[in-house]
Amino acid sequence: MRRASREWQRLGERCMERLLFAGSLSGIVTLGAMVVFTFAAGLPVILRTGLGRFLLGQHWRPLEGEFGIAAMVVGSVFVTLGALAAAVPLGLGTAILLSEFAPPWVRRIARPAVELLAGIPSVVYGFYGLVVIVPLIRQHLGGVGFSILAGSVILAVMILPTLITIALDSLRQVPDSYRQGSLALGATRWQTVRRVVLPAARSGVVAAVVLGAGRAVGETMAVLMVTGNVAVLPESILSPVRTLTGNIALEMGYAAGEHQQALFASGIVLFILTMILNGLIQLRRVGRVAR
């Protein structure tokens, strides 16, 4: 009786382990499926057009069978760089303040605020940009308002939580003994931060920036709603642009045949771009463990 029930139990344990094992592969299996499906749908167009002409071609005329995504790549890069230019100083400054200078009650207010900032749906940010930022730019700086600038401003706000959270984490991980050592030598708090704490937290800060960039490149809706989506090379930060993500979201609804394949192809470019950014971080992490 007892022996028999133990047999059943052992069987149950084995089944459970198998199931959990299957679950543990879900991440890699999903990733694999995504690669297979997007590549299968998009690769033919790239091969037919030629990688060079696809990436560097300046004309996106899907109805005439001309697929060059240079304008969109440039659009994505400019909007992302603009967002980083605004968000990196702001995010790092906030993280440093919260980690090194702010009294606890400020942290208690800032934490839920940053969480809220992270939780607001991107489409709400996009809507805000559409009804507030775009008209502001149009009235005060000229142009149509739909522009690189508008996209960068909205994106900057959206990636702030990523930057602040990760930078704050890495700053907090710097041992207090470093700070005390520096303060004991007569350094001021700011000198301590600049010369001891920040260098010690460098790799985490870099990771924060790279992750922020990844989010910015991949963001779709908010950018799409404020950049005007003209698929030509921009002339200034007040020019409208179309991003890679925006291009996919805008045209997927009606695209068919080769046009649809071309959208998948631009998805592949985006995929690889974010994989590279992610790989950078994971490599850094592995490197740090190995050291």
Added chain:
Amino acid sequence: MEEGLARAVLWGCLLVVLGALAAIVGHVLVQGLPGIDVDFLTTAPRASGREGGILTTIVATLYLVAGALAIAGPVGIACAIYLAEYLREGSLERIARFGVQTLAGVPSIIFGLFGFTAFVLWLGLGWSILSGSLTLAAMILPTLVKAAEEAIRAVPDSYRQGSLALGATKGQTILRVVLPVAMPGILSGVILSIGRVIGETAAVLLTAGSALGFAVSPLDSGRTMAVHLYLLAMEGISVPKAYSTSAVLILLVVGLNALATRITSRFTVRR
């Protein structure tokens, strides 16, 4: 001198960040709250959303949340358990972890593309709640796994040893001791995921479509609140309705965040 300037600049950064949040939330709430009443929440949209409420979009959103969680929840928790409790360091562990981590960085539009070819076209599910749920399940998987694995790893080893020493098997120990103790952490991961599903637009638009009617069967297309807001704003259908929908979304996020904080803080107090 330099010290004072540096501090002033840092405080300035915080103020700008908080100011941006206050400006956005404040503006949307001030413009949107007046339009929210019982009618807005309990009637279906009419004239493509120019009139009426947002009831059908609420239903579609809930449907999608339930579907995505039903698929990703068990899989993600199983993955987290295996990573935390069974896997020793090694190549298998690295592969499994690489998959989850990389997935976390993939932009949502790529999930949309994937869902569109794999579920909408290849499986023939069409634009439907089911296609959307499957796609979003893939998208929230990393969030769930990360939260659950951290929560499971935080369970003190003394509980596992106490259970094993009483003659419990590993499986019994995990099901009866480890998971209940880790539950608050797992739940906050679930709440985070709900937030992502509610807010996602691009991937939903490509896989669940934007039909404005009531979604009944999982094979019906449905328009979530976020997609509705996008279309209201971009197609210039109704700015006031867009404001109100935005306000509802923000209130939902505030509520979810508060819920997550409560669960975690109650958990830490009891410890």
Added chain:
Amino acid sequence: MINVLGRQGRPLEGQLEQRAKMRTENLCVYYGSLLAVKYVSLPVVRHSVTALIGPSGCGKSTFLRALNRMNEVIPGARTEGRVLLDGHDIHDPSLDVADLRRRVGMVFQQPNPFPMSVYDNVAYGLRIQGIRDRATLDRIVENSLREAALWDEVKDRMRRSALELSGGQQQRLVIARVLAVRPEVILMDEPASALDPVSTARLEDLIHDLKREYTIVIVTHNMRQAARVSDWTAFMLNGELIEYGPTERIFTNPSDPRTEAYITGRFG
């Protein structure tokens, strides 16, 4: 060769053989390449308390954990040699490790009640065996708590969280949890080290009462505690068993100079 002479000076080998509930033969435990327990052969006498003493890091806790295969939970730990329970090797593949641990229960250094109610803690071991019957559970839970001398203190708070109990109460709760599955041997790993003196005294009384029903092995760094509660004492040093014998003799007339040095407080 280990000196096992009784008070009367006659060999106890044969007598011990019959009375041994457990016995180890050339037991070695490795952590990776580190040999933490070296060729230890030791009997555990039925219905008695055996104390393992020695300075910290001497391998006494590792030895204890080998008796119910709890070392297997630690990655890289490996055991060689034999551990016999009623004459059967506990490493025998036909023997289920969960069954073994039910028969050879364990109380840890830090009280480790589960974050559940008092009742659910004690009922845990029964429920995992598939016992669902309410009346049976109630009866065994009450009996176990009475046996662990905790019933009167918790009978009105069975549904409250076990984490609300004091440290001493938690440790007795953990003992009740072990008793509920009717073990034959109870291993205690420095069970009083986290307790105040009053709780420690209560725990020692409890150990004394429990040996009528159970066989107990206790690891302690407190020699006076070993002298008070145990019938047999084993002294370990650097993973080796130095000396084993009746507690009274070990403490009054140790035969190895290292044992004497330790119990007179010259090291450790």
